[in-house]
Amino acid sequence: MSKQGTLTALLLLCLITIVKAEDGSQLWLRSEMPKDITLRIDNTMPDDDGYRISGNTITARTEMGLLYGKYALMRGEQGESHPFFKLRILNHWDNLDGSIERGYAGNSIFWGLNPTPKGEGNHISPINKALINKYAEACASIGINGTVLNNVNASPQILTKPYIDKVKEIADILRPWGIRVYLSVNFGSPKALGEVKTADPLNPRVQRWWKKKAKQIYREIPDFGGFLVKANSEGQPGPFDYGRSHADGANMLADALAPYGGIVMWRSFVYGAKHQGEDRVKQAVSEFAELDGQFRPNVILQSKNGPLDFQPREPYAPIFDHMKQTPQMAELQITQEYLGQSKHLVYLAPMWQEFFSFVKPERLVGIAGVANIGLDTNWCGHHFSQANWYAFGRLAWNPTLTSEQIAQEWINQTLDSKINTDSKLTSMLMRSREACVDYMMPLGLHHIFKFDHHMGPEPDGFKADYPIEWCPVYYHRANKDSIGVDRSSTGTNATGQYRQPYRSIYDKPETCPDEYLLWFHRLPWTYRMKSGLTLWEELQRHYNHGVAEVDDFVNIWQQAKPYIDQQRWKEVDSLLRFQQQDARLWRDTCLKYFGEMQHPH
Numbered sequence: 001m002s003k004q005g006t007l008t009a010l011l012l013l014c015l016i017t018i019v020k021a022e023d024g025s026q027l028w029l030r031s032e033m034p035k036d037i038t039l040r041i042d043n044t045m046p047d048d049d050g051y052r053i054s055g056n057t058i059t060a061r062t063e064m065g066l067l068y069g070k071y072a073l074m075r076g077e078q079g080e081s082h083p084f085f086k087l088r089i090l091n092h093w094d095n096l097d098g099s100i101e102r103g104y105a106g107n108s109i110f111w112g113l114n115p116t117p118k119g120e121g122n123h124i125s126p127i128n129k130a131l132i133n134k135y136a137e138a139c140a141s142i143g144i145n146g147t148v149l150n151n152v153n154a155s156p157q158i159l160t161k162p163y164i165d166k167v168k169e170i171a172d173i174l175r176p177w178g179i180r181v182y183l184s185v186n187f188g189s190p191k192a193l194g195e196v197k198t199a200d201p202l203n204p205r206v207q208r209w210w211k212k213k214a215k216q217i218y219r220e221i222p223d224f225g226g227f228l229v230k231a232n233s234e235g236q237p238g239p240f241d242y243g244r245s246h247a248d249g250a251n252m253l254a255d256a257l258a259p260y261g262g263i264v265m266w267r268s269f270v271y272g273a274k275h276q277g278e279d280r281v282k283q284a285v286s287e288f289a290e291l292d293g294q295f296r297p298n299v300i301l302q303s304k305n306g307p308l309d310f311q312p313r314e315p316y317a318p319i320f321d322h323m324k325q326t327p328q329m330a331e332l333q334i335t336q337e338y339l340g341q342s343k344h345l346v347y348l349a350p351m352w353q354e355f356f357s358f359v360k361p362e363r364l365v366g367i368a369g370v371a372n373i374g375l376d377t378n379w380c381g382h383h384f385s386q387a388n389w390y391a392f393g394r395l396a397w398n399p400t401l402t403s404e405q406i407a408q409e410w411i412n413q414t415l416d417s418k419i420n421t422d423s424k425l426t427s428m429l430m431r432s433r434e435a436c437v438d439y440m441m442p443l444g445l446h447h448i449f450k451f452d453h454h455m456g457p458e459p460d461g462f463k464a465d466y467p468i469e470w471c472p473v474y475y476h477r478a479n480k481d482s483i484g485v486d487r488s489s490t491g492t493n494a495t496g497q498y499r500q501p502y503r504s505i506y507d508k509p510e511t512c513p514d515e516y517l518l519w520f521h522r523l524p525w526t527y528r529m530k531s532g533l534t535l536w537e538e539l540q541r542h543y544n545h546g547v548a549e550v551d552d553f554v555n556i557w558q559q560a561k562p563y564i565d566q567q568r569w570k571e572v573d574s575l576l577r578f579q580q581q582d583a584r585l586w587r588d589t590c591l592k593y594f595g596e597m598q599h600p601h
């Protein structure tokens, strides 16, 4: 190991111990560091930040590898391990005023505004260094190596000098932990900031503006990662505003970043623009498939795991099958917008692994996770929501880890080891996502949430002045005789966007798995399910099962009481009791609505 390498590594290890003493009791970073660790740099190891652990000796090619190895040792790992995805990135939907879109754990740890003393406006709040340091340690401990600091619904202000200065301050804190910063940018920025009259990507002034902006950013932050862009989606500006394509828009930004090695993560979450009126779940493929091959090499298409929007269960998004020449990233949502937010205990690793069973990790260059982190003392609103942050990082490092192993690791490092000797807590975590699907939207039902905030059921939701794609009735189409959307080849033909064998399997109700049945098919209430029950009976069975599962979670937590501090036990207990009530509300509301539908007065 080089002298300098040894020194930096030692400094980092000291730093970690100091920061830990201050705080962190609420996170998984509680395990003691083993004494007498030996650190070695080995230049013959594969060229990444992997590590090898043998006893208390950590060997790595890079200093980051040593740091990652240290946390692995604390988890009790032995042997060699290398990161699977190159890009392991959190996406913060944090607004510059400190609020967080779909955030359920308090305000932003990065941004905020303070009124000026004389009340003539606002200042950007100062950075909380200790807190951001702790965040960075938690991220580094699970291998996360990038973070997008602001909402994809991006304010143009983020590209102004005062904010770039703040981004630099944050980047300086994150750098020693191996975390690069990225920014979401508003495509209309040059125009919105009043510096150019247009944001047309083919206009040379606009191109120059972005080049200058990139230069300014890299002067402050030489290892800046790049841009994340939501364009022509849900009212955001984009290249369509000037009759240009997504490729024109993405390439223009890519050219500005390329000299510095930066990337553009361009999102495929689009609907209601170019293909208005088409089945919403088909629109990403309709907009992007024809552009495959037209993007610059430093553009990555970032797509949500499902074709709709982070529902408790969706089939995989077929866009992943269509882009053969364009590098792709999956966007997963850690913040539980549609899964009970920070009020329901829902462990998401099984859902993400379900996705990886359809979209092989080998096809992706990275994964992004929409963060669930805020200023709450427990960071994520619900103590158990931390397990989702943890699981995201661990899967980004190694997507072949089992959800169960990750759950156990998190429990062991966060709670008293005696609490889980019978593995009941692991089983609760493992069952929680399916329970949520059952009490909210089983058998392929989707998007029957309350308007705007997406917490709670509203199967009858319809507002004439809203886009139809926001209305629950558009997604179940229940009437006296039938329920579900025909997306088969006889309907909207969304099944036609899937690769084989899924295209054929999903196309027929007889072969379509129960869990996607009403996603792809419209069927009579009396339809005979594989179980022998009618569709209506099967639906009731699922709703009841979901509720019974949460009842059991409450009991399991009761048994954990002797092994955990009163405060944490009580906080989780009261949330589980809320979840129990909410599960009943979901079941009762949906069954009443669908039941009455079959017997109109």
Ligand code: GCW
Pocket: 093, 101, 102, 152, 153, 230, 234, 269, 309, 310, 337
């Ligand atoms: O899920 C929807 C959310 C929006 C979000 C959007 C997106 C950031 O309800 O709040 O906006 O998706 O992913 O762009």
